[in-house]
Amino acid sequence: xxxxxxxxxxxxxxxxxxxxxxxxxxxxxxxxxxxxxxxxxxxxxxxxxxxxxxxxxxxxxxxxxxxxxxxxxxxxxxxxxxxxxxxxxxxxxxxxxxxxxxxxxxxxxxxxxxxxxxxxxxxxxxxxxxxxxxxxxxxxxxxxxxxxxxxxxxxxxxxxxxxxxxxxxxxxxxxxxxxxxxxxxxxxxxxxxxxxxxxxxxxxxxxxxxxxxxxxxxxxxxxxxxxxxxxxxxxxxxxxxxxxxxxxxxxxxxxxxxxxxxxxxxxxxxxxxxxxxxxxxxxxxxxxxxxxxxxxxxxxxxxxxxxxxxxxxxxxxxxxxxxxxxxxxxxxxxxxxxxxxxxxxxxxxxxxxxxxxxxxxxxxxxxxxxxxxxxxxxxxxxxxxxxxxxxxxxxxxxxxxxxxxxx
Amino acid sequence: xxxxxxxxxxxxxxxxxxxxxxxxxxxxxxxxxxxxxxxxxxxxxxxxxxxxxxxxxxxxxxxxxxxxxxxxxxxxxxxxxxxxxxxxxxxxxxxxxxxxxxxxxxxxxxxxxxxxxxxxxxxxxxxxxxxxxxxxxxxxxxxxxxxxxxxxxxxxxxxxxxxxxxxxxxxxxxxxxxxxxxxxxxxxxxxxxxxxxxxxxxxxxxxxxxxxxxxxxxxxxxxxxxxxxxxxxxxxxxxxxxxxxxxxxxxxxxxxxxxxxxx
Numbered sequence: 001x002x003x004x005x006x007x008x009x010x011x012x013x014x015x016x017x018x019x020x021x022x023x024x025x026x027x028x029x030x031x032x033x034x035x036x037x038x039x040x041x042x043x044x045x046x047x048x049x050x051x052x053x054x055x056x057x058x059x060x061x062x063x064x065x066x067x068x069x070x071x072x073x074x075x076x077x078x079x080x081x082x083x084x085x086x087x088x089x090x091x092x093x094x095x096x097x098x099x100x101x102x103x104x105x106x107x108x109x110x111x112x113x114x115x116x117x118x119x120x121x122x123x124x125x126x127x128x129x130x131x132x133x134x135x136x137x138x139x140x141x142x143x144x145x146x147x148x149x150x151x152x153x154x155x156x157x158x159x160x161x162x163x164x165x166x167x168x169x170x171x172x173x174x175x176x177x178x179x180x181x182x183x184x185x186x187x188x189x190x191x192x193x194x195x196x197x198x199x200x201x202x203x204x205x206x207x208x209x210x211x212x213x214x215x216x217x218x219x220x221x222x223x224x225x226x227x228x229x230x231x232x233x234x235x236x237x238x239x240x241x242x243x244x245x246x247x248x249x250x251x252x253x254x255x256x257x258x259x260x261x262x263x264x265x266x267x268x269x270x271x272x273x274x275x276x277x278x279x280x281x282x283x284x285x286x287x288x289x290x291x292x293x294x295x296x297x298x299x300x301x302x303x304x305x306x307x308x309x310x311x312x313x314x315x316x317x318x319x320x321x322x323x324x325x326x327x328x329x330x331x332x333x334x335x336x337x338x339x340x341x342x343x344x345x346x347x348x349x350x351x352x353x354x355x356x357x358x359x360x361x362x363x364x365x366x367x368x369x370x371x372x373x374x375x376x377x378x379x380x381x382x383x384x385x386x387x388x389x390x391x392x393x394x395x396x397x398x399x400x401x402x403x404x405x406x407x
Numbered sequence: 408x409x410x411x412x413x414x415x416x417x418x419x420x421x422x423x424x425x426x427x428x429x430x431x432x433x434x435x436x437x438x439x440x441x442x443x444x445x446x447x448x449x450x451x452x453x454x455x456x457x458x459x460x461x462x463x464x465x466x467x468x469x470x471x472x473x474x475x476x477x478x479x480x481x482x483x484x485x486x487x488x489x490x491x492x493x494x495x496x497x498x499x500x501x502x503x504x505x506x507x508x509x510x511x512x513x514x515x516x517x518x519x520x521x522x523x524x525x526x527x528x529x530x531x532x533x534x535x536x537x538x539x540x541x542x543x544x545x546x547x548x549x550x551x552x553x554x555x556x557x558x559x560x561x562x563x564x565x566x567x568x569x570x571x572x573x574x575x576x577x578x579x580x581x582x583x584x585x586x587x588x589x590x591x592x593x594x595x596x597x598x599x600x601x602x603x604x605x606x607x608x609x610x611x612x613x614x615x616x617x618x619x620x621x622x623x624x625x626x627x628x629x630x631x632x633x634x635x636x637x638x639x640x641x642x643x644x645x646x647x648x649x650x651x652x653x654x655x656x657x658x659x660x661x662x663x664x665x666x667x668x669x670x
Contacts, residue, residue, distance in 0.1 A: 322501025
């Protein structure tokens with residue numbers, strides 16, 4: 001018996017009792033939809049995390065002073081500054097490091113004309129712009145010359161610039177930070193959260209030397225609060241962290257049994273916890289999907305058994321006119337698989353619609369990928385074969401004489 | 408099928424040698440056929456008669472390869488049926504037997520055309536070719552215009568014609584008709600029997616007809632009467648039917664005298 005014939009017969013059998021077929025398919029539809037959504041949510045979260053991380057600048061770690069226990073007392077992190085500008089420069093020269101930017105930050109009042117605002121001011125070097133993926137909306141970033149000469153220049157975050165200047169061009173204007181005048185040289189284009197300063201649109205960046213002189217008092221002339229370090233590539237991140245630790249321990253002349261006087265915060269860890277959330281959600285949805293698929297599969301098996309009994313006479317007639325047991329087996333098996341595949345397609349369509357609806361809200365990108373469709377289709381076929389086989393086999397074992405006698 | 412010369416008269420088509428059939432339930436053997444010997448040549452038109460319980464239906468099932476004998480040999484078109492697997496039996500039925508049933512047994516959900524095409528589909532003929540041949544066959548039984556209808560939209564006589572078309576479509580050497588007129592009125596019955604007679608006369612189509620009505624059996628050339636699982640009479644139909652009438656009369660007479668004695 002040809003495959004097209006089998007398909008035509010399956011379609012006929014499914015359409016013979018549309019309501020029953022639809023109800024039978026429901027379990028599989030829900031199951032497949034949740035499996036596809038599971039994959040879409042997982043992919044969506046992963047993509048979302050990657051996008052956020054790329055916005056922060058990728059493969060970054062933060063090296064900050066950590067306090068050693070001193071006579072049983074452990075002062076607050078950062079209250080003792082052990083990292084210096086020279087450490088940052090040394091880190092910058094490490095082969096595994098793409099760039100290391102020393103940072104001094106404070107909360108300051110900035111004002112222009114009658115407008116004023118409290119926001120985070122970061123003193124840093126030009127390297128920060130590169131490794132933190134900061135782009136200029138207009139004007140220029142802080143330069144090496146600015147750092148060397150401790151120029152009073154500032155680069156504004158997008159929101160801060162808008163708040164202070166509305167529609168006027170801020171470039172070349174003079175603002176006051178903690179009552180000291182700075183000339184605006186540029187405006188950042190970045191938006192979103194930064195890992196160390198809240199909303200990146202609100203920060204103000206100044207040369208680190210200027211910050212030290214005018215805004216931030218430090219314990220010694222060369223200490224910094226922390227250093228942002230970027231690895232050359234994602235694979236080398238852990239090796240780089242190792243290099244950073246060794247270099248700093250060496251530079252700080254620490255003995256083997258001394259605890260680190262610094263801390264390395266790896267932003268990859270955030271990605272990992274995001275990944276864990278994505279996996280958790282995927283597992284939960286996958287579990288619902290699996291249960292629904294099993295229940296749906298049992299439903300299909302049940303209906304197929306009923307169908308075999310109902311169609312006993314039909315089976316007898318078919319066998320009398322030449323259907324081999326294998327023909328009967330295939331007929332019922334293909335019917336079960338067809339029900340599952342149609343359910344699978346409906347399930348995929350349903351989840352694609354849901355994903356599109358979620359994406360349309362603009363908060364979260366979800367898309368049903370080719371992989372998800374392939375997996376769902378394969379899965380629904382497998383369910384059809386698994387749960388359809390027993391009824392089909394039972395049909396094929398029927399004796400034609402008895403079937404023809406069946407009323 | 409082209410080289411099998413299904414309708415060449417004279418060749419041995421059916422041969423039963425000491426065929427016995429018993430049914431078992433709870434290990435109790437109920438013998439139904441007690442040793443049937445029967446041979447039929449191609450081109451013959453044979454009616455099988457017998458009262459209920461005579462083993463008529465069982466013999467029909469054995470002849471139709473729907474059931475296999477408990478002992479004895481049955482060879483159909485040169486094939487020993489007893490040695491075949493279920494799949495091989497299905498193939499043999501498909502190639503050599505066209506069934507016509509009392510209750511027509513058309514598949515409800517399918518069109519008339521697809522019903523007729525089904526034996527060809529199981530023979531492995533492509534769907535399109537099978538439908539073309541089915542249409543030709545439907546035209547031959549005069550129902551070409553009903554091809555796209557469903558079986559339940561047709562009258563009983565028309566449905567039986569469709570069933571005959573289905574039986575003939577794969578050109579099998581043997582037609583096996585089990586009470587084909589049992590659900591039909593007298594006039595339609597005569598029409599259907601005319602179709603069988605014509606097939607036998609014009610094409611030399613071999614036909615085995617199972618019936619309990621003497622009027623229907625009268626259309627056949629040859630009569631086989633069964634009683635208690637044995638062949639009671641095997642010979643020309645006219646002669647057999649006359650004998651049967653005499654037997655019945657005798658039975659009735661003895662019944663009457665027995666009744667008289669009793670009263």
